Amino acid sequence: MQGGLFDPLADVSQPLAARLRPRSLADYVGQSHLVGDQKPLRRAVESGQLHSMILWGPPGVGKTTFARLLSENAGIAFETLSAVLAGVKDIRAAVEQARNRRAQFGQDTLLFVDEVHRFNKAQQDAFLPHIEEGTILFVGATTENPSFELNSALLSRTRVYVLKPLAADELQQLVTRALEAPEGLGGRIQLGDGVGDVLVAAADGDARRVLNILEVASDLAEPQGDHAVITRDILQQVLQTSLRRFDKGGDVFYDQISALHKALRGSDADGSLYWFCRMLDGGCDPLYLARRLLRIASEDIGNADPRALSITRDAWDVQERLGSPEGELALAQAVVYLALAPKSNAVYKAFNECMASIRHQPDYPVPIHIRNAPTGLLEELGHGAEYRYAHDEPQAFAAGEAYLPEELHGTRFYRPSGRGLEAKLAEKQAYLDKLNAESDRPRYPGKR
Template sequence: MSSSETNWKPLSERLRPEHFDDVVGQYHLTGKNGIIRKALEKRKLFSMILYGAPGTGKTTIGHLIEKNLPDNHEYLYFSATTQRTGELKQLFQRAEQLKRYGTQMVLFVDEIHRLNKAQQDIFLPVTEKGTIILIGATTENPSFEVNPALLSRCRLIILKELTTEDLTKLLKKAIHKDRIIQEYDLNIEEEVLKVIAESAGGDARIALNLLDTLCDTAHALKRKAIDVEFLREFSVLPGGRYTKKGEEHYDLASAFIKSMRGSDPDASVYYMLRMLEGGEDPKFLARRMIIFASEDIGLADPMALVVANAAFQAVEKVGLPECSLNLTEAAIYLSIAPKSNAVIRARNAAFKVIREKPNVPVPLKLRNPVTKMMKKLGYGKDYQYPHDKGGFTREMYLPKELSQMVFYEPGNTGHERKVKERLLSLWKGLKRYRGDKNEKHNT
């Protein structure tokens, strides 16, 4: 490549690692005992999904895998954003041909989450049969964005978010290694590197290209020193520090949930829309509201879960920017709804008992007597069909040794007050009575 071509390449490309030891922040993958490095050294590369925030090194790792593949492997790159899925069938046919001659295709699929579930399905047979070794790269949570069947056939590889220290180290390496920056002969203050690193949101590409812009600007102005004042003067830093994977993400998400829990619709809408404006996936916000509807409202307002689910469906059908209206409506509804955490307390209490006593036998009367032998053993004996008894039989369903357990205790808020009254009328006077805790259970 000519020097003129090199000059046009951004610093993030000029400094792309050529060796595993050059990768910053992903030692668990590319260090001497790193998973991917070891797999290549042992010639046992596997299908994987690389999951990490932008600029953490997914494409770089793909590049290094290509460089270190054994001779009987062929590496191909596929972009889910710019290439058609129809091309994949041609690639798979080629992979079949290569396999016959003892060559393995390694297919790197960038932004695999951009493919819908049906499109992802076409990878299932070729991955399972070993026709290709699939390396998918995604910035989105694979649990939500990658077909579970495909995910089960690949190993999930998580890239760590780059710290300020990682990025500062990378910037220093750029200053000492990049030929163009070296030719500029600039004096760059340590504080400048720290500010860039802190402002990049864990994205190495952003950090390097910020440095590149700063150095080019200084050189054009015939400046030999770059200090914080120069940095601020030319405003090359990103306008906002919100990133979907950064600390701001967790802070705002926490504030959003706590505002809904505290029944403050104004704060709830503010924090939610601030995240949306910062580039947050609207489906993430809708999912959080679905969880919130059961965790913090529950049966105090059973419609809360319906509204939250409807908001998620609206996001999928309408998309941005209009779905912000649906999200706002749902956030307001959940904020002003009566609150109860009885559902999550019931779940946690039941899980605790299950984990302590995982194998308590199901009462014989509740078992289904599908064979004559089972019937002789007492399966289904004495079971009372509630509909024959006016809809309620007043009998115990928990195993005998757990019969005193109470998991769900409704509160006095919203619809749960009616739930509590119904349970009182059904169970009063029995040992399953779920009334006032001060009133003793019959035994």
């Protein structure tokens, strides 16, 4: 069993985050909703009634630490696999070792699988019989949504626990422990005025990150008597080379683009600008954001303000031509415009409704009066007969003319809203409907 990380005299050459791993649940910081007093998971741990589980949460919130504490508290062996490096062969070897350990020493095994979402279906399935037989206590860690990334068979044999980013006071508790604990910095380092708040804010809920930043900054601390001080300038030097948490393609990424879209749809310019800047700050490709903004201009604004599409396309063009920061400023201009523009999803709904109608109905023929007649034979067959050229009609509108298949006559897909320019379009549509209703011309002339 690997217990070195829980030894108070652990090798000081280890990273600070490793040296400060808690040795009991009482020392575990964060996740009070799971392991606080009288919480179900804590009671299960303390009573020894353990079960296989999935720990889902962002990096640096204590997934690996919690798994180690489970094994320590239960007195069972701790084995670990990384889905980034391991394959089915490694899974079989770990299971065989667990089986031999039980046979020889009567000791159970907790198998911790880091980044479990990276295993494919076959690899995930390889755990199933061993979980059912009780050969291993399976604990998987993932930063991705288990509902999308893990097999239903594996999920049915485990319980999913959601771990949250650490709150500011929890991170401050870690910093204080790191500064004072003998296995940490042992009181040799102090923080200058306001440095603690900046450090905690920069960590963004990530315990490992706050300790890593603190460790790097401590190497640069300015000596002052029997201790050294981390100043704001030193901390800023360290932070200049680090980025906020932003997992492209992961849950954080999609949560933030979802927040941007919803803020734009909700006409909140400040919220929209905030999430746009958060994604830029995290390293998101500005062209990805440009594509999403263009989609929003059509989906959520549409004909209520057609200029939104042009303004967004122009901002995309500026980004491609000039890059940063000029392009990002142009995109920010588009973000604010989209947020405050009148909203309508009428075209979006009409498009989806029309596509659904086409998929679920027969392939109706083109009405004969609006068919093409490039040859004499087709003219004889009546193609284009009695077609009315709209430009020759009063107001350039052939009242009573029909353009949908006869079976769909009267179907209305596009229903303009009463907002922005669409209010005018709705008036125009109502006026044309009135002219059609008053016309006595045949709607499908020449049909056979």
